[in-house]
Amino acid sequence: MQGVAIPITMVAGDSYIHRLNPLPKLFIALGVLILSFATRNPLVLGVVFALGLVFVTAAGIWKSYLRVVGILFPISLTLVVMQSIAPAFPRPWTPITDFGPFTIYQEGIYSGVSMLLRIFSMTTFALVMIMTTHPSDLFTSLQKIGMPYVLNFILTMTLQLIPILQNEFAIVLSAQKSRGMKGSGFGAVLPSMVPVFVGAIERVQQLSISLESRAFGSTGIKTSFRNVTMSLKDYVIMVLGVLATLATTVWVIADKSLDWSRTLIFPPTLSIIIVALAAIGFVAFFILAISYVLRA
Amino acid sequence: MEDKKPIIELKDVTFTYASTETPALKGVNLTIYEGEYVALMGLNGAGKTTLQLTFNGVIPNMMMGDFEGTVIVSGMDTDEYPVREMAKVIGLVFDNPEFQLSQMTVAEEIALGLENIGTPPAEMHRIIAESLEIVGLSGFEDRSPFGLSGGQQQRLSIASALAMKPRIVVMDEPTSNVDPIGKEEIFAVAAQLNRERGMTVIMAEHEVEVMAAYADRIIVLHKGEIVLNGTPHEVFTQVDTLKSIGLRVPQATELAYQLDQKRLASYAGKYPVTTEEAVQDLTDKFGKGG
Known part of the structure; x- marks a missing residue:
């Protein structure tokens, strides 16, 4: 009775990135996140994304990385389609060509492509961080820099609860099937929500009793089982990483010539090909996903 | 009982769960002494779990x-x-x-309680290894607790409680998911901790034979009240009372009881409670002919 495993978990390994302290990884991922939102320039975002892929290779997590991207990429394609016909940009918009009943705008396709790159530059770094760090190590590190223990515990517990609930779902669905009820499709998922969530509440209540029975939250000194050390190398990497992302962020904000929204011209045929491919890609994924859910 | 030092004392404890009418515990008076191995028996719904939950508040x-009392x-x-x-x-x-x-x-699961009571990390590793050894889960340190079988999870939760080295350990049907061999091991571990560390053990359990062999004292609950309270001999020889509330007696006792009823042997109320005693007794009574 094993539910579908969540794809975003640690991938065991012993690469250089795996051995790095969680904090430098976390701060660099955060830096990249800020940087990605600070610019729309496709070249800058593309370079950051490519750099992220270098880290994916270094960490040896391509297989798990692609599994997440396989879901994320088709969904992000909607952004390209939606942005192209309704850009998140101040008017006036420059029309390029008609696409059925819609008009494709220059700013729109620029913004769509850069958003796609933005999502991928930041998620690549985030995934490298998550997939090379044991969650407990990450939480221990966060606790060291002052995150409250209780908040920490809530996060750990949430991560644990997802597979448990998936499991429980599978059990309830089987129980329904064995009593002649519909066992698949949306018609079956909906009625199983109630038992699963009532069960979850009961579980949490029991857990709180059992945790208190193990002195959780009691007064006195608390010690920590996991010992995550920060070496000089970790400090150096953290400082360099933060400085690099910070400097780049300042540069992309300050340098106005990086705004290519009107200089990077998409010819009409290319625009139609991009938008059409994005639309087809997303619809194909959507149909596949629905048929998968209905079959399950 | 050489050192009669009370460690748990209940006075007139009555408890009614919210949204129910009948009390789960009715005027319970009970004293448990340090170092005792106590078995709580009774049908489901007799109040065993409720009684245990009052012990740690x-x-x-x-x-x-x-709540009263x-x-x-x-x-x-x-x-x-x-x-x-x-x-x-x-x-x-x-x-x-x-x-x-x-x-x-698994290792972090056991460490959780230790962290909370402030055990130094260096000592933690030793305690974790030792606790896992006791319950037979050595080598499972890095596994996810949720990937274990029911019996293994049960043994892990016992290990997590034992690791904190409490003076009293209370177990609520700790072997409900464990296979027969594992069951025997858990009772033996509890007995060992009881003897060697003087840990007070309170166990709710249905296995009458095992409890007759290990426990110092048997407490029988029925509908929220203590019906019988005494040594295994004192309690299990009350065959009629136990039967009237729907409890089974050890097979050895049952055998002697049947023989007594059929007037094949005379026991005068002193039935054996363990298999060893029964063998000894039957050898004495019937073994002469060879």
């Missing part, structure tokens, strides 16, 4: 309901101390192991 502190554990009134402070003295193992686990690895 979950009742009345964390359960909704109507006082519970003093190791000199502390449970009404005045939160469960998390009582936990340093008394460890509870609940009957549903899966609901007690919360950590990512």
